[in-house]
Amino acid sequence: MTDVDPVVFEFEDETDRLAEASSRSPHKTQVDVVLSGTTDDGLRHAVFIEVKLSEVDFGWCSAFESPDNPHRDVCASRGMFGSDVDRCFQLQNHGRGRRYYDTNVPDVRPPGVSSSDGGCWVRQGRNQPMRNLALAGASIEQKRFDRVTYALCAPDRHPTIWRRFEELQEVFIPDDRVDIQSLTAEVVAHQHPDGGTAFTERYAPALRDQALVHLSPDGSQLLGVWLMRNGQAVESPIVV
Structure with missing residues (x-):
C-alpha cells in the first residue's frame, strides 16, 4: 500500500445503491470494519471484515422469517433468491420497492448436499455474507474501490462459525474484483501494542472453547x- 485510509467501523453505503432503506426502516447493510488504501499500481483496495467472536451463525434473511411474507414458496425453492427474483420478498424490500442484491453479488454455484437445507441458498446463514458481498460489488460499481476482499475474523477454535464460513464459500465464487478470505482473531490480536494480552484475557474462555x-x-x-x-x-x- 502506498496510501492507507482511516479505519472505518460500521461501514455502510450512504447513497444506498442496493436500495435497502424504505419508509418503514432506514436500515442498510453494514460491515463491522473496513480497511482500505491505494496499492502500488494505483488501485483502490478495501477489506470488508465481519467479526464473529462468539456468534454461532451469520444473520438470516429477515424476509424469510417475516410473517408478512406472502411468497414462502419462493423461500422453499432452491437457487439464489429461490430462483424467482420477481417474487422474492427480500428483493422486493418487504413489498416496499426493489433491492439490488442479485445484480451485485459475485457468481454462484450450488451448495453441497450436506450444507443445503433444500430451499433458497441465502435464506439462512448465507444471507448476511450475501449482503456484504453485494455491498462490495456495489462499491466497486460506484468506483469507490477497484477490488474488495471480504474476510471473516473469528477465533481459530470456533468450529461452528468456520463451518458456516465454508458453507458460504461453497456458493459464492471469488473473482478478480471480489475475493473471500479468512482472518483469525488471534492474528489480529497479536498486532495490538500489548501483543494481544488484553484481548486474550477478555475473550480467553471463548478462544479456548x-x-x-x-x-x-x-x-x-x-x-x-x-x-x-x-x-x-x-x-x-x-x-x-
Whole structure:
C-alpha cells in the first residue's frame, strides 16, 4: 500500500445503491470494519471484515422469517433468491420497492448436499455474507474501490462459525474484483501494542472453547456467558 485510509467501523453505503432503506426502516447493510488504501499500481483496495467472536451463525434473511411474507414458496425453492427474483420478498424490500442484491453479488454455484437445507441458498446463514458481498460489488460499481476482499475474523477454535464460513464459500465464487478470505482473531490480536494480552484475557474462555454463550431464541441478543472454572460452570458478567 502506498496510501492507507482511516479505519472505518460500521461501514455502510450512504447513497444506498442496493436500495435497502424504505419508509418503514432506514436500515442498510453494514460491515463491522473496513480497511482500505491505494496499492502500488494505483488501485483502490478495501477489506470488508465481519467479526464473529462468539456468534454461532451469520444473520438470516429477515424476509424469510417475516410473517408478512406472502411468497414462502419462493423461500422453499432452491437457487439464489429461490430462483424467482420477481417474487422474492427480500428483493422486493418487504413489498416496499426493489433491492439490488442479485445484480451485485459475485457468481454462484450450488451448495453441497450436506450444507443445503433444500430451499433458497441465502435464506439462512448465507444471507448476511450475501449482503456484504453485494455491498462490495456495489462499491466497486460506484468506483469507490477497484477490488474488495471480504474476510471473516473469528477465533481459530470456533468450529461452528468456520463451518458456516465454508458453507458460504461453497456458493459464492471469488473473482478478480471480489475475493473471500479468512482472518483469525488471534492474528489480529497479536498486532495490538500489548501483543494481544488484553484481548486474550477478555475473550480467553471463548478462544479456548471453555465458554457457553446464552443467546436469545433468534440469536440477536447475548443473554449470558458461562465460564468453565475448576470443572464448574460460573456465570460471567457480559462485557459490551
